[in-house]
Amino acid sequence: MKIAVLGAGNMGASMLGGMFRSGLVKPADVTATVRSPERAVAMRKKLGIKVTAGGNRAAAAGADVVVIAVKPGTVPKVVEEISTALKPGQILLSLAAALPITVIEKRLQAPMAVFRAMPNIPVVVEEGAIALCANAEATKAQWETVTTLFRAVGVVCKVDEDMMDAVTALSGSGPAYVYLMIEAMIAGGVKMGLSREIATRLAEQTVLGAAKHVRESGLHPAILRDEVITPGGTTIIAMHELERNGLRSTLISAIESATRHAKEKARALVESIDQR
Ligand SMILES: NC(=O)c1ccc[n+]([C@@H]2O[C@H](COP(=O)([O-])OP(=O)(O)OC[C@H]3O[C@@H](n4cnc5c(N)ncnc54)[C@H](OP(=O)(O)O)[C@@H]3O)[C@@H](O)[C@H]2O)c1
Known part of the structure; x- marks a missing residue:
């Protein structure tokens, strides 16, 4: 299985580290991207994988699972950038907090499986708590693939997307x-x-x-x-x-307060994206 991690920052790199340690994913099967060339060099050294500054389209085109791990506000831009490079059957997996799946779907050329995950930081010690939801395109086999990936770094719970704000507040x-x-x-x-x-x-x-x-x-x-x-x-x-x-x-x-705040933040994020 080939994996592309677009935006291998704290969360993207932490998840990859755990997946490598578990043996589930091999460094040779992963391509990652970041924004700055300095960060690309540092990540290449740290993880022993191919990391490019930019190059999202090429990374996405060659992967079975495309993980989007940039900041939530940057996700629409990255999805627009890679949309024509995506193929049916690939899995798009967003780690972005607060960002609804529909924002991603609107920017795709054709329907495809889109997952949204909310991991927490103990993924760095393979004890993360990960909540997962997906759109209707996701097949049983794709659910299995994504669940298996995350099981390498913690415990996985399937939730409805409208529960993601509560997940953010709890785990x-x-x-x-x-x-x-x-x-x-x-x-x-x-x-x-x-x-x-x-x-x-x-x-x-x-x-x-x-x-x-x-x-x-x-x-x-x-x-x-x-x-x-x-x-x-x-x-x-x-x-x-x-x-x-x-x-x-x-x-x-x-x-309760954190859930309310997460909901408000999500609404504001979607509004700001719609106004762009
Ligand atoms: N950290 C957490 O505990 C946590 C928990 C749950 C979910 N998340 C989600 O995970 C995502 C990443 O968070 P983070 O804490 O890992 O942020 P981060 O450390 O800032 O990582 C973001 C990465 O994206 C790269 N990047 C920015 N623009 C890009 C572009 N156009 N193409 C490719 N790469 C680009 C940045 O590159 P440079 O380094 O070169 O700037 C950086 O490495 C967010 O959406 C967040 O909501 C994080």
Whole structure:
């Protein structure tokens, strides 16, 4: 399978790195593009793949899967640039946040499979959370191809496109919420006299272990939480503090506000593209 990554910046390069490490994709089968020649040289060295500054049409023409990883506002221009080089049967895969599939479809010469993905940054350690949707042209086999690609760098969920703003708020921005929690747990440990190093190891492993426990047990987190609460014990004292200070409803509100913001941003992006 030949892959072209148009705009191999942070996200495009992170995904490729994970796919190479998994062995699913071979560097020889990938062509990438960036904007500046300096970046092309740097990316060539970093990933060991063919990277060109510009050259989107040539890269797209020779690929089975064309990944569009430029900034959302640049996507229409890139799609217009490659549209006459695309062939039926190819897969177009956009990573652009907030950009609806219809914006891409309007710029195509003929109908084709267009996927939209919302990955998050832990794809760099092959533990990303990736939400996927696609237009009606996407076949079962193409869904399988795209899902397999993303499985190399994380967990894949199929969603309706109108849920992408909620996905952005939950898993797209979510790593930042968890980093904040880890940071606060480290600070709590340090405040209570643990060395920074030990507090960091314990906090990060606690979050990793708890997440794995939720996944592997298949139980609701509230059940697992109850299991570690001893009557009159330490955990219930801490839980009371967290509930009193509204940790749970703060997180719910954070995701609600972020979803609303993502929706507004998407609307503004489409309006600005339409006015061009
Ligand atoms: N970063 C995240 O956590 C994240 C999460 C989910 C989705 N996304 C989406 O992923 C996309 C990329 O984000 P990013 O953070 O990776 O941005 P980025 O690091 O700025 O990468 C964008 C890349 O596009 C290249 N580029 C710009 N114009 C181009 C053109 N006309 N042709 C070919 N390449 C071009 C840039 O080249 P130069 O380097 O030479 O300027 C740069 O390497 C965005 O649409 C974003 O919404 C990102």
